[in-house]
Amino acid sequence: MKKRMLYIVLFLILIMIIGYFCNEGAVDTDFAHKNIGPSFYYPFGTDWMGRNLFFRTLRGLSISLFIGIIASSISAFIALFIGMTAVFGGKKADAIVTWMIDFMMGLPHLLLLIVLSMAVGRELKGVILSIALTHWTSFARLIRSELFQLKEKNYIKIAEKLGKGKVYIFQKHMLVHLLPQFIVGWVLLFPHAILHESSMTFLGFGLSSEQPAIGILLSESMQYLVTGRWWPAVFPGLFLVIIVLLLYCLGKDLQKYISQK
Amino acid sequence: MKKRILCIFFMLLLCTGCGVSNEEMNTESQKSAVVVTMPITSEPEAGFNPIFGWGAGEHTHEPLIQSTLLTTTNDLEIGYDLATNYTVSEDGMTWSVTIREDAFFTDGERVTAEDVAFTYNTCKENSSVNDFTMLDYAQAENDTTVTFHMTRPFSVWPYTMALVGIVPEHAYTSAYGEMPIGSGRYMLKQWDKGQQVILEANPNYYGAKPKMEQVTILFMEEETSLAAAQAEQADVSYTSATYADVELSQYHLLSVPSLDNRGINLPAQLPETKENSIVYGNAVTGDIAIRRAINIGIDREAIIKNVLNGYGSPAYSICDNMPWYQNASQVEYDLEQAKTILEQAGWIEAEDGIRYKDGIKASFSILYPPSDTIRQGIAEAFAKEMEKLAIEAVPECVSWDIAYDMAQSQPMLWGWGAHTPMELYNIYHSQYDTQKARYSPYYNKTVDTYMEEALKSTDINQSYELWKKAQWDGTTGITQQGDIPWIWICNVDHLYFVKEGLSIPQQKIHPHGHGWSILNNVDLWEWSDT
Numbered sequence: 001m002k003k004r005m006l007y008i009v010l011f012l013i014l015i016m017i018i019g020y021f022c023n024e025g026a027v028d029t030d031f032a033h034k035n036i037g038p039s040f041y042y043p044f045g046t047d048w049m050g051r052n053l054f055f056r057t058l059r060g061l062s063i064s065l066f067i068g069i070i071a072s073s074i075s076a077f078i079a080l081f082i083g084m085t086a087v088f089g090g091k092k093a094d095a096i097v098t099w100m101i102d103f104m105m106g107l108p109h110l111l112l113l114i115v116l117s118m119a120v121g122r123e124l125k126g127v128i129l130s131i132a133l134t135h136w137t138s139f140a141r142l143i144r145s146e147l148f149q150l151k152e153k154n155y156i157k158i159a160e161k162l163g164k165g166k167v168y169i170f171q172k173h174m175l176v177h178l179l180p181q182f183i184v185g186w187v188l189l190f191p192h193a194i195l196h197e198s199s200m201t202f203l204g205f206g207l208s209s210e211q212p213a214i215g216i217l218l219s220e221s222m223q224y225l226v227t228g229r230w231w232p233a234v235f236p237g238l239f240l241v242i243i244v245l246l247l248y249c250l251g252k253d254l255q256k257y258i259s260q261k
Numbered sequence: 262m263k264k265r266i267l268c269i270f271f272m273l274l275l276c277t278g279c280g281v282s283n284e285e286m287n288t289e290s291q292k293s294a295v296v297v298t299m300p301i302t303s304e305p306e307a308g309f310n311p312i313f314g315w316g317a318g319e320h321t322h323e324p325l326i327q328s329t330l331l332t333t334t335n336d337l338e339i340g341y342d343l344a345t346n347y348t349v350s351e352d353g354m355t356w357s358v359t360i361r362e363d364a365f366f367t368d369g370e371r372v373t374a375e376d377v378a379f380t381y382n383t384c385k386e387n388s389s390v391n392d393f394t395m396l397d398y399a400q401a402e403n404d405t406t407v408t409f410h411m412t413r414p415f416s417v418w419p420y421t422m423a424l425v426g427i428v429p430e431h432a433y434t435s436a437y438g439e440m441p442i443g444s445g446r447y448m449l450k451q452w453d454k455g456q457q458v459i460l461e462a463n464p465n466y467y468g469a470k471p472k473m474e475q476v477t478i479l480f481m482e483e484e485t486s487l488a489a490a491q492a493e494q495a496d497v498s499y500t501s502a503t504y505a506d507v508e509l510s511q512y513h514l515l516s517v518p519s520l521d522n523r524g525i526n527l528p529a530q531l532p533e534t535k536e537n538s539i540v541y542g543n544a545v546t547g548d549i550a551i552r553r554a555i556n557i558g559i560d561r562e563a564i565i566k567n568v569l570n571g572y573g574s575p576a577y578s579i580c581d582n583m584p585w586y587q588n589a590s591q592v593e594y595d596l597e598q599a600k601t602i603l604e605q606a607g608w609i610e611a612e613d614g615i616r617y618k619d620g621i622k623a624s625f626s627i628l629y630p631p632s633d634t635i636r637q638g639i640a641e642a643f644a645k646e647m648e649k650l651a652i653e654a655v656p657e658c659v660s661w662d663i664a665y666d667m668a669q670s671q672p673m674l675w676g677w678g679a680h681t682p683m684e685l686y687n688i689y690h691s692q693y694d695t696q697k698a699r700y701s702p703y704y705n706k707t708v709d710t711y712m713e714e715a716l717k718s719t720d721i722n723q724s725y726e727l728w729k730k731a732q733w734d735g736t737t738g739i740t741q742q743g744d745i746p747w748i749w750i751c752n753v754d755h756l757y758f759v760k761e762g763l764s765i766p767q768q769k770i771h772p773h774g775h776g777w778s779i780l781n782n783v784d785l786w787e788w789s790d791t
Contacts, residue, residue, distance in 0.1 A: 029641045031567035208658040226484050
């Protein structure tokens with residue numbers, strides 16, 4: 001299992017790095033070679049402007065992963081902060097936080113994403129911020145309950161009786177237990193972030209159309225499906241699914257691994 | 262999201278609802294009905310009310326339901342519809358129009374000069390889409406004569422008179438747009454908002470009886486429109502170059518030449534920032550050498566072949582083929598000459614493959630609006646052409662809410678084209694307060710003066726000459742030898758899948774907008790018997 005996790009991580013890092021260097025090939029147009037099906041030189045075919053879909057897919061995945069990392073990291077830290085506020089901030093703070101979490105979860109997710117993204121001005125900034133600001137809810141709830149449980153543990157109470165400060169207890173006794181949960185939760189945020197990035201972009205509220213993002217690739221491919229050109233839709237879609245599944249596997253494996261330990 | 266749901270909805274609709282009505286129609290009156298598809302954006306938001314933009318505005322076409330005083334002919338000269346004659350006073354301040362006596366609204370009332378005056382006065386008060394500031398007031402002298410009193414001479418007034426549909430004074434209410442009464446060739450039979458419009462021939466029409474008795478217009482996305490043709494649910498299906506190579510056995514492709522041009526503004530001054538923090542001008546395109554080099558350094562034919570699959574024609578001005586087109590606008594593609602112009606002006610290629618002059622990099626954005634694959638394609642192809650000149654053009658998609666401000670400092674890909682010389686005025690004439698043209702900073706006093714004189718002229722043919730001089734008078738203008746503040750790339754042909762057996766007579770050149778224009782002569786369409 002350890003090995004599998006390593007392979008997945010390596011694979012994802014590889015895609016990010018290769019994708020980063022594919023930028024030039026991903027946006028280069030070549031009208032002499034447009035609408036070519038998958039072939040030796042163009043493994044994924046070319047689109048209506050003769051752009052190489054292999055490079056575009058790789059580049060798109062790397063953009064998605066990049067956005068995923070940043071957005072889910074910010075989101076995880078927001079969740080941590082909010083969870084801690086609930087636990088250590090007293091009863092009132094807890095009530096407010098719980099209400100906030102319920103409120104956020106009650107709002108339709110995609111709509112909230114779109115509104116936030118529009119408000120910030122779309123593009124990379126809008127996508128990252130809107131995902132980061134909407135994905136912390138269930139994770140914050142998890143952290144909150146985890147911390148509450150820890151707080152009631154005997155050894156923590158003993159430490160309190162022994163006169164240790166709150167900060168000391170948190171650092172020495174709680175963090176060790178919280179960290180694995182935090183990491184797992186963070187990794188499991190990842191696939192969500194990526195899927196939401198793609199769907200927002202697909203609907204036209206995310207990255208703009210000169211960027212080779214997966215959402216853009218998919219929405220551009222829509223109009224060619226009618227004419228029987230399947231490759232602009234199939235390959236980017238397939239790889240998006242693969243990446244999301246891999247991330248999900250990674251998160252689940254990590255969870256199992258930690259709970260075994 | 263909404264769009265896609267709509268799209269699916271329409272597909273379903275096509276499979277079920279419309280299919281039935283279509284069959285009914287086929288049995289009833291097969292030879293005199295036609296089904297046409299149009300983009301969703303073509304559905305008139307404010308209804309069929311000429312005062313709120315029906316037929317006029319950004320996308321002009323004949324209003325069909327209403328009559329217009331004048332009309333534009335196939336060669337875009339002025340012809341008569343409701344009017345029988347018009348005259349203009351020496352000073353250009355009053356226009357007098359006589360109208361025919363045999364025109365009736367579909368509710369049986371006669372069309373009088375009162376109705377005409379009412380229409381224009383209401384337009385002046387309420388029109389949100391057209392400029393009526395040149396009209397002071399309209400007055401009915403008697404039953405058949407109406408006089409327009411102007412605030413300033415306006416020689417292209419006949420083109421306005423060819424746009425505005427005449428509404429009945431006695432039946433004009435706020436709901437007019439949904440239940441229009443007119444004197445035109447057709448009447449509105451049914452309007453299912455968001456879906457379809459059914460027009461029926463007006464039996465009391467004063468002109469030749471329409472050959473096509475019923476016209477059904479379905480509003481749908483481009484993909485759905487193609488699907489409608491594939492399923493043989495539509496007789497005329499709009500499409501674009503993207504789908505032009507699809508083979509449909511029962512259909513042929515109709516390509517209508519248009520004035521629907523695509524051009525790029527090149528801000529013709531050095532950058533300055535105004536108090537509203539909008540930047541006006543661009544350090545690169547502010548240099549006339551750059552603008553001239555771009556104009557002759559782009560291979561228009563190649564762009565048309567690559568992006569439009571050949572369905573277009575090179576554009577050299579905003580008014581190609583119009584009576585007011587200046588022949589000097591045309592240029593030859595000459596890459597070497599373009600390079601020479603750049604070198605002579607001091608733009609020298611550096612190691613990174615891009616030209617520099619005094620530390621300024623020859624680089625700018627080329628903006629294009631979202632969800633328009635054709636404009637995106639042209640922008641990308643334009644950037645490719647610029648590479649050959651060692652100029653860097655970076656395609657960038659911007660939404661319309663910020664596009665107008667950004668275009669003051671960055672070149673943007675625009676679409677224009679209407680049957681009036683006012684297009685020239687809108688693009689090139691400076692505004693009175695800022696001394697800059699509206700869409701892209703440019704100012705040339707001589708050009709302005711010619712256009713003002715053209716508007717003051719009382720003879721329309723004479724005014725054409727002045728419009729031509731505004732473009733190039735031998736020493737200055739907006740052409741290659743002049744200031745060239747805009748370059749024009751192509752006119753996009755409007756494409757339709759037309760069912761075999763339907764004959765569509767020659768159309769007048771379509772203006773900007775791929776919608777109602779195709780129906781301008783729907784009354785002359787015919788099914789052959791075979």
